[in-house]
Amino acid sequence: MVIHLTKENFKSIVLETEKPVLVEFWATWCSPCQRLAPILDDLAKDVHPHGVVAKLDVDDQYEIADEFGIMNIPTIILFKDGKIEDSMLGIHSKDTLKSFMGL
Amino acid sequence: MNQVIIIGKGPAGISAAIYLKRAGIDPTVIGKDLGALGDYKSTIENYYGFSQPIDGKKLIEDGISQAINLGVNILDDTVISIKDEGDHFLVNTKNESLPTQTVLLATGKTRENLSIKGYRKFRGRGISMCATCDGYFYRRKKIGIVGCGPYMKHELEYLSRMTKDITIFTHGNTLDEDLGFPIITEPIVEFLGNEKITQIQTNKETYEVDGLFIALGAPSSLEFANQLGLIVEKGNLLINSEYQTNVLGIFAAGDITGGKLQIAKAVYDGMEVADYIYKYLKDKNKKTA
Numbered sequence: 001m002v003i004h005l006t007k008e009n010f011k012s013i014v015l016e017t018e019k020p021v022l023v024e025f026w027a028t029w030c031s032p033c034q035r036l037a038p039i040l041d042d043l044a045k046d047v048h049p050h051g052v053v054a055k056l057d058v059d060d061q062y063e064i065a066d067e068f069g070i071m072n073i074p075t076i077i078l079f080k081d082g083k084i085e086d087s088m089l090g091i092h093s094k095d096t097l098k099s100f101m102g103l
Numbered sequence: 104m105n106q107v108i109i110i111g112k113g114p115a116g117i118s119a120a121i122y123l124k125r126a127g128i129d130p131t132v133i134g135k136d137l138g139a140l141g142d143y144k145s146t147i148e149n150y151y152g153f154s155q156p157i158d159g160k161k162l163i164e165d166g167i168s169q170a171i172n173l174g175v176n177i178l179d180d181t182v183i184s185i186k187d188e189g190d191h192f193l194v195n196t197k198n199e200s201l202p203t204q205t206v207l208l209a210t211g212k213t214r215e216n217l218s219i220k221g222y223r224k225f226r227g228r229g230i231s232m233c234a235t236c237d238g239y240f241y242r243r244k245k246i247g248i249v250g251c252g253p254y255m256k257h258e259l260e261y262l263s264r265m266t267k268d269i270t271i272f273t274h275g276n277t278l279d280e281d282l283g284f285p286i287i288t289e290p291i292v293e294f295l296g297n298e299k300i301t302q303i304q305t306n307k308e309t310y311e312v313d314g315l316f317i318a319l320g321a322p323s324s325l326e327f328a329n330q331l332g333l334i335v336e337k338g339n340l341l342i343n344s345e346y347q348t349n350v351l352g353i354f355a356a357g358d359i360t361g362g363k364l365q366i367a368k369a370v371y372d373g374m375e376v377a378d379y380i381y382k383y384l385k386d387k388n389k390k391t392a
Contacts, residue, residue, distance in 0.1 A: 031332060033332070035331070035332030072236065087227075090335060091334045091349070
């Protein structure tokens with residue numbers, strides 16, 4: 001299941017885990033982001049329980065989006081051990097995202 | 104409503120049009136130029152059935168004539184955007200807006216490549232290729248847009264709803280039209296900034312910006328991919344074994360799908376994709392009937 005991130009759960013889900021966490025920064029008005037949604041749903045099932053897939057609404061949770069300087073969406077950031085490991089832009093296949101997570 | 108709009112009149116697009124036409128479907132082909140073969144400098148010597156080397160431009164033109172002779176409708180126009188309207192797509196060209204059930208992207212791979220220092224560094228750090236994706240981040244901010252044609256105007260129209268502080272950079276091209284925004288025609292030399300782009304350096308002056316949108320030339324398939332949310336891998340559109348992209352109803356064939364950049368491959372793609380579009384339309388219309 002894809003986890004929806006908020007100010008309240010961001011730290012515990014993304015930063016305080018040993019698992020790789022893939023976060024999509026998205027918005028409801030971003031039509032390409034809608035195309036990524038089914039891919040992320042699939043990915044989340046595939047990588048469970050070794051990795052976490054999450055998304056963050058840049059309008060709702062703009063404080064976090066600003067903190068990471070998000071200026072394009074969809075932006076995908078991979079977190080490992082509480083730090084940014086890598087990031088990419090745009091729509092990608094499940095296989096690409098999976099190997100991006102190192103899984 | 105069109106059943107199929109094919110974007111690109113090279114070997115993939117035209118072959119698909121010919122096979123579709125013979126299958127009883129009336130495709131509309133939209134092409135702006137002759138693509139990579141139009142200005143291919145040497146002759147072609149490895150394509151089946153020609154005992155003498157052939158000129159690339161001649162081959163492409165003959166392909167177009169062949170399709171026209173079969174009654175295929177070919178429009179000389181530039182596609183600016185493709186919009187997903189739920190149950191159909193809208194293909195917006197320089198001149199008109201065409202509704203269609205399916206789209207075949209056969210645009211080839213020629214792409215305006217921006218070889219300006221700092222371009223790669225700041226892509227995703229203030230430099231964007233897609234106004235509808237990223238314009239929202241620049242509400243009431245100071246932005247630039249690079250371009251000079253209808254594609255730039257299309258992106259500008261969207262961006263002007265987000266901010267009024269826009270400067271147009273034509274990067275050395277002429278633009279004789281008053282669009283209501285300042286126009287800088289000097290060539291851009293470098294993009295500057297630390298974490299993100301903050302300045303544009305031309306051969307004369309430095310301009311401050313919070314963000315920059317690139318809309319040079321005509322949009323390529325990769326820009327359409329941004330607009331529609333198509334999966335792009337290593338610069339190619341990702342398709343399944345039936346030439347479908349991840350958006351149902353959008354197909355792709357030829358160079359833009361990767362593999363060998365050869366006429367024979369593009370022609371084969373065109374033949375194959377015609378079959379799958381035919382099947383798709385038949386299944387779709389069965390469901391709605």
